[in-house]
Amino acid sequence: MMTMQARESFSPISHPGHPLRAYPVDSPRAKARLVVLALFADGRVDAAELDGLAKYQAFAELGITRDDFFQVLYDFCADASGLPAGNGNYLMSAALLETLFDEVGDAGERQKMLRLIFDVIRSDGHLADGEARLFWQALDTWRLRLDDGIAYRPRAAAHRQRGRQRQTASSHRGDRIGL
Secondary structure (H helix, E strand, C coil): CCCHHHHHHCCCCECCCCCCECCCCCCHHHHHHHHHHHHHCCCCCCHHHHHHHHHCCHHHHHCCCHHHHHHHHHHHHHHHCCCCEECCEECCCHHHHHHHHCCCCCHHHHHHHHHHHHHHHHCCCCCCHHHHHHHHHHHHHHCCCHHHHHHCCHHHHHHHHHHHHHHHHHHHCCCCCCC
């Protein structure tokens, strides 16, 4: 474990033109920061969202320990102090978000991240405007469709297939299922 003095002797790596540190493409920390963005997208971190991280096994999915995830969260908060502020929140441009999303380059990892972001933003039962904007920005930047994140989970795909089979069987009996 690094002491605070040793840690402070390292200067943060930053992208030209913005105050956030850079992480290697597809690294666990780059992916963790996107989950951190999802946690903060509604302006606050909700206990249900933090509980959701454990529920959805986010740390294992990211390939990061719980402690390292919270270090990324801490680093993000420290870096965010250099962002413009407005209405009590820090403002991130679409271009800055795109740079952060570009730190995940693998198509499979992007689908996994889309699902994790979705899981985090829905875990408190409320979809805030900032959360929706973050989700749509991910879709746009990564050129994904809504169902790309769902396809990532094999269990979810199997569940949908069973539902379709039940729906087909029901339609043969004349029953209707509303979706």
